[in-house]
Amino acid sequence: MSDVQLGKKQLNNVQWSVLDLAPIVEGGTAAESFRNTLELAQCAEKWGYNRYWLAEHHNMTGIASSATSVVIGYVASGTSKIRVGAGGIMLPNHAPLVIAEQFGTLESMYPGRIDLGLGRAPGTDQLTARALRRENRSSGEDFPEQLSELQSYFSPSGKKHVRAVPGEGLDIPIWLLGSSGFSAQLAGQLGLPFAFASHFSPNNTLPALQIYRSNFQPSEFLKEPYAMVGANVITADTDEEAKWLATSMQQQFLHLVRGNPGQLKPPVENMDDLWNDFEKASIDQQLGGSMIGSPEVIKGKLEDFLRATQADEVMVNAQIFDHKARLRSFEILSEIVKK
Structure with missing residues (x-):
């Protein structure tokens, strides 16, 4: 496929990164999850990935990264x-x-290596959000004000009664994350980098990217828009194996749809034995942008994805039960995008 057909974005000239939900697999522990996270991060560094991000979720027995800042420090160390x-x-x-x-x-501990991506959703249910926030009952509507306050603590200028030490005067890139148009518009207006959650909101991807780019105002942080797009990518030596591995992710979303999230389950031979037609349609809508298959299939899907999104960076999520298969999926992907 020619450079003209692909446009300016090609597999080997955009950045590739890792999103890790620190999955706790069925029968596993958080301690094992953290060891797996560190090994994946070390391998991702060796394979040339650009960044490694962890997500904040609470009251979910299958995700270990609730104390996100602590896990970031562990990985950075x-x-x-x-x-x-x-x-x-x-x-x-x-x-x-x-x-x-x-x-x-x-x-301060790991200079020049730390990113701060921000979301305005709670990342949990309402009862847990209340337990987390205590008297701060923010619904996310005041997110722009919270963001402005946070930025002020990093600013080196002006007299302040309350100062962030350490924090003041440090250059920590702030990203806005989103799965709809709100954060896309805000990121554009503020001239911040934007990361879109296409891995669970594929139908909103292109509209949100258009909103971000059309609203972008150059700032002290960015002269041009910079968009990173999340993607589920599960690859293996064969299509059949990749599809089998992906059933763990599908089961995870099935249990979310049913309101009983749990630990990441092992693959199954046939998802039709587990879900009904309504559940299947709902999950297909959320995971419809997932790229699953052999290296040859994945290469073509990634090229189509870049052509459509013109993303500057792709952040890959791979919810795979077997840790060695997960490592292998990221290794294969790194080989695909380098060619």
Whole structure:
């Protein structure tokens, strides 16, 4: 396929990164999950991935990264070059000063390697959100004000009664994350990099990217828009194996649809034995953008994805039960995009 057909974005001239939900597999423990996370991060660094992000979720027995800043520090301490960050911190759950101090601490420990991606959703259910926020009952509507307050703590200028130490004066890239148009528009207006959650909201991807780019205003942070797009990519030596591995991810979403999220389950031979037609349609809508298959199939799907999104960077999620198969999927992907 020619460069003209692909446009300016090609597999070997965009950045590739990793999104890790630190999955706790059925029968496993959080301790095992963290060891797997560190090994994947070390391998991702070796294979040339650009950044490694961890996501904040709470009250979910299958995700170990609830204390996101702590896990970021663990990963950064065990690697040396790859950027490490949050994809993301759910800002309504926290006092902005606390996040400024946490990420100021991380940036002071691992200078030039820390990213702060921010979301405005709770990342959990309402009861858990209440437990997290106590008296701060933010619904996310005040996200722009929270963001402005957070940015002020990093600013080196002006007299302040409350200062983030460490944090003040540090250059920590702030990203806005989204699965709809709200954060896309805000990121554009503020001249911030934007990361879209195409891995679970594929139908909103192109509209959100259009909103971001059309609203973009150059800033001290960026002169041109920079869009990163999340994607589920599961690859193996054969299509059959990749599809089999992907049933763990499908089961994970099935249990979310049913309101009983749990640990990541082993693959199954036939999902039709587990879901009904309504559940299948709902999950297909959320996971419709997932790329699953052999290296040859994945290469073509990735080229189509870049052609459509013109993404500057792709952040890959791969919810795979077997850790060695997960490592192999990311290794194969790194080989595909380097060719």
